[in-house]
Amino acid sequence: xxxxxxxxxxxxxxxxxxxxxxxxxxxxxxxxxxxxxxxxxxxxxxxxxxxxxxxxxxxxxxxxxxxxxxxxxxxxxxxxxxxxxxxxxxxxxxxxxxxxxxxxxxxxxxxxxxxxxxxxxxxxxxxxxxxxxxxxxxxxxxxxxxxxxxxxxxxxxxxxxxxxxxxxxxxxxxxxxxxxxxxxxxxxxxxxxxxxxxxxxxxxxxxxxxxxxxxxxxxxxxxxxxxxxxxxxxxxxxxxxxxxxxxxxxxxxxxxxxxxxxxxxxxxxxxxxxxxxxxxxxxxxxxxxxxxxxxxxxxxxxxxxxxxxxxxxxxxxxxxxxxxxxxxxxxxxxxxxxxxxxxxxxxxxxxxxxxxxxxxxxxxxxxxxxxxxxxxxxx
Numbered sequence: 001x002x003x004x005x006x007x008x009x010x011x012x013x014x015x016x017x018x019x020x021x022x023x024x025x026x027x028x029x030x031x032x033x034x035x036x037x038x039x040x041x042x043x044x045x046x047x048x049x050x051x052x053x054x055x056x057x058x059x060x061x062x063x064x065x066x067x068x069x070x071x072x073x074x075x076x077x078x079x080x081x082x083x084x085x086x087x088x089x090x091x092x093x094x095x096x097x098x099x100x101x102x103x104x105x106x107x108x109x110x111x112x113x114x115x116x117x118x119x120x121x122x123x124x125x126x127x128x129x130x131x132x133x134x135x136x137x138x139x140x141x142x143x144x145x146x147x148x149x150x151x152x153x154x155x156x157x158x159x160x161x162x163x164x165x166x167x168x169x170x171x172x173x174x175x176x177x178x179x180x181x182x183x184x185x186x187x188x189x190x191x192x193x194x195x196x197x198x199x200x201x202x203x204x205x206x207x208x209x210x211x212x213x214x215x216x217x218x219x220x221x222x223x224x225x226x227x228x229x230x231x232x233x234x235x236x237x238x239x240x241x242x243x244x245x246x247x248x249x250x251x252x253x254x255x256x257x258x259x260x261x262x263x264x265x266x267x268x269x270x271x272x273x274x275x276x277x278x279x280x281x282x283x284x285x286x287x288x289x290x291x292x293x294x295x296x297x298x299x300x301x302x303x304x305x306x307x308x309x310x311x312x313x314x315x316x317x318x319x320x321x322x323x324x325x326x327x328x329x330x331x332x333x334x335x336x337x338x339x340x341x342x343x344x345x346x347x348x349x350x351x352x353x354x355x356x357x358x359x360x361x362x363x364x365x366x367x368x369x370x371x372x373x374x375x376x377x378x379x
Contacts, residue, residue, distance in 0.1 A: 028193050029185040035063040038196055039203040042210070044226075050111050053082065054153045055192050057108040061124040061158075070104040072128050073373060076118050077136030080302045082109030084358040084365045085136075088212040093370030098377065103131060110154055114141045119282040120158035120165065126293055132373055133290060133297040135283075138356060139304070139325035139344075140266055142279030147265075156181060157188060166285035167278045214361045220353070225255055240350060245310040248349075256354050263316050263355045272324050280328055287336035298376050299333050299340045300369065301326055303347040305355045316355060341372050 028034050041052045073094065075081050087105040094103045106128060110117060118135065125133055144150070151159070151174075159165060160182040169175050181188040214220050217236055222229035232255035239247040252260045273280055290297040308317045326342060333340045343365075351363035358365050 028197075029189050030063075033200075034189060034193050034196050035059050036196075036200075038199045039205075039207050040195060040199045042207040043204045044206045044208055045204075048204075051153060051191075051195065053110045054157060055195070057110060057121060057154070058157050058189070058192065060106055060108055061121070061127050064128055068104060070102040071131035072104050072106040074125050074128055074130045074133045075105065075107045075109060075136060076122055076125075076133065077109045077302075078113040078118075078138075078141065079109060079111040080138055080357055081134075081136035081300075082107055082111065083353070083360045084302075084363065085369055086210070086212075086360065086366075089361045089366040090370055093366050094373065097370055097374040101131075101377070106130075109136070112145075112148055112152075113154060114144050114148075115279045115282045115286070116144060116150070116167065117152055117154040117158070119286040120155060120160070122286045123160075123289060124158060125290075126295060130295060132377060133295055134369075134373065135286065135297060135299045136302055137283070137299065137329065138302045139322045139329075140356075142273050142277065142283060142325055142328070143266075143269070143271060144279065145262070145266075153191060157192070160188070166281045214359075217359065217362065220360060220362070221255065228255065231255075243307075243349060245307050248307055252354055259354050259356070267314060267316050267318055269318075272318070272321055273328060275328065275331070280332055283329065284332045284335065287333055287338045291336045291338065296376070297338050298372070299329060299338055300372070301329055301340065301342045301344055303352075303358060303365065304344045305349055305352045306345070306347075307349045307352075308355070339376060343368070 038055075040048060041056060043049070043052060073090075075085055085105070085107060087107055090105045090107075091103070094105070108121060110121075115137070118137075118141075122133070122135070156177075159178065162179065162182060169178055186193065208223075211219070211223060214223075218229065218233045221232040221236070225232050232251070235251040235254045239251045249260065287297065287299070304322060311317055322344065326344065330340050330342075346368055347358060347363055347365065351359055351365070353359050
């Protein structure tokens with residue numbers, strides 16, 4: 001009997017440790033400790049922005065608010081849709097167009113996200129019982145940016161399951177990591193839990209919530225660029241008076257050098273995806289998955305800056321790329337029975353913040369998007 005006691009004690013110790021681990025994990029991942037409001041969500045530090053948006057998207061799908069009975073219109077995508085269709089812009093449009101149908105907007109856009117992030121996030125939107133899911137894609141979003149480390153935080157949080165997704169993990173270590181994240185919520189949310197707990201002890205100080213409304217471009221630049229806002233506004237107004245590609249580039253050189261470098265790098269990549277490319281397969285997996293689960297969905301190919309027509313040197317775009325990818329998106333959506341709205345030519349150049357992004361609120365994009373959502377919901 002004595003010789004068996006240590007073994008029995010060891011088993012009891014492991015069982016006790018497991019019980020405590022599960023209890024602590026549930027106490028963190030299923031409560032306000034993880035999902036309550038945090039200051040870090042409104043940090044002005046751009047290095048925290050992607051983290052904060054991923055955190056908000058995770059809260060939306062894993063801990064949806066129970067006190068808002070309005071049916072959500074869920075927007076998936078990246079900074080293009082995050083800036084162009086904020087809830088404070090789009091909700092009034094939907095309320096006007098559909099007064100008998102209370103709707104809210106859950107904008108789950110994540111800066112820098114491409115289809116590798118959007119597809120796994122889309123697997124979880126059923127928890128919101130959405131009235132409509134809008135997948136907003138730019139034609140460049142099906143070709144991953146090689147400078148963004150992979151897997152991203154979004155992939156680590158949303159790409160779950162025992163079976164591989166449309167693009168399997170590479171190697172045994174990534175498979176084991178995915179299985180651990182699937183089985184153990186605290187492991188899945190460890191970065192978020194650590195940041196949330198730290199924020200409750202020492203709240204972030206460099207915070208300012210993104211404004212609900214803008215009335216002028218000067219206000220946009222003041223928020224985005226702080227003390228340099230006036231300089232950026234002056235360069236922008238110079239371009240407005242003389243709307244040439246050279247003046248637009250000069251304006252971006254002052255306030256958006258990283259974006260300018262990204263667009264130039266993108267134009268130098270000769271790769272045009274085809275139906276077998278990973279990004280196209282992930283888009284198809286997203287759309288067929290939503291269709292199989294009877295989740296209403298619509299794809300919006302986001303507006304493109306018409307100034308690119310002046311780019312005779314092909315410094316900022318690849319000729320034929322946009323049309324080729326838009327055709328792939330349309331064909332892929334057709335196989336899933338999903339409507340596509342081609343919004344590439346919706347907006348004039350003076351409604352763009354840069355080559356990819358529309359002016360928040362001032363562009364009026366929310367009005368045209370609201371009309372398309374209204375039409376789809378009435379059909």
